Amino acid sequence: MPTLTKLYTAEEASQHNTSEDCWITIDGKVYDVSSYLDEHPGGDDVILAATGKDATDEFEDAGHSKTARELLETFCIGELEETATPIPELKIISKKQQLNNLPQKFFNLSKQFWFAPITVVGLSVGLGYLYLRKKQAI
Ligand code: HEM
Numbered sequence: 546m547p548t549l550t551k552l553y554t555a556e557e558a559s560q561h562n563t564s565e566d567c568w569i570t571i572d573g574k575v576y577d578v579s580s581y582l583d584e585h586p587g588g589d590d591v592i593l594a595a596t597g598k599d600a601t602d603e604f605e606d607a608g609h610s611k612t613a614r615e616l617l618e619t620f621c622i623g624e625l626e627e628t629a630t631p632i633p634e635l636k637i638i639s640k641k642q643q644l645n646n647l648p649q650k651f652f653n654l655s656k657q658f659w660f661a662p663i664t665v666v667g668l669s670v671g672l673g674y675l676y677l678r679k680k681q682a683i
Contacts, residue, residue: 551623555599558625562597564589568622569600576620 558575561568567579569592582589587607595603609617 552626553623554626559597562593564593567592567596569596569604570598570625571601571604571617573625573627574621575623575625576617577622578620581616581620 553575555570558568558570561577561579564582565579567577567582569576569578578585578592582592585592591603591607592600604617
């Protein structure tokens with residue numbers, strides 16, 4: 546029969562960080578070791594120093610025996626919720642789409658470059674016409 550595992554956020558687990566209410570997290574699992582603090586052969590201070598954060602390294606570095614690891618499991622109250630890092634939304638453009646866009650890009654560019662000479666020519670023609678009309682009128 547499947548067992549239901551209680552999930553905790555790292556933030557929630559880290560709030561139980563006193564000698565009366567002491568949780569530690571090791572390898573993604575959450576342990577309530579409040580009742581074990583006074584029994585711990587290594588002293589309660591080392592466990593209290595490892596509460597409120599990930600205590601995997603501290604637990605492993607102490608070189609605990611198999612018995613210690615088995616005992617640890619009896620205090621397990623759940624697991625840490627996996628916090629998935631959101632993947633930023635990517636705009637996927639296929640090679641074909643990129644190629645199809647080339648004429649459009651060229652058109653956009655040429656629009657920019659043609660605008661200046663056409664304006665100059667237009668202004669010259671307009672001014673020339675006005676000049677000629679004025680000259681004829683004289
Ligand atoms: C994560 C923080 C912990 C640290 C830094 C730590 C550190 C230590 C140290 C330094 C010792 C050796 C004491 C000595 O020989 O004088 C020890 C022994 C022991 N610890 Fe821890 N401990 C931690 C958590 C725990 C937990 C959560 C349990 C079980 C619930 C545990 C169970 C034991 C046991 C049974 C021993 C006796 C030696 C053995 O069987 O390995 N410890 N610990």
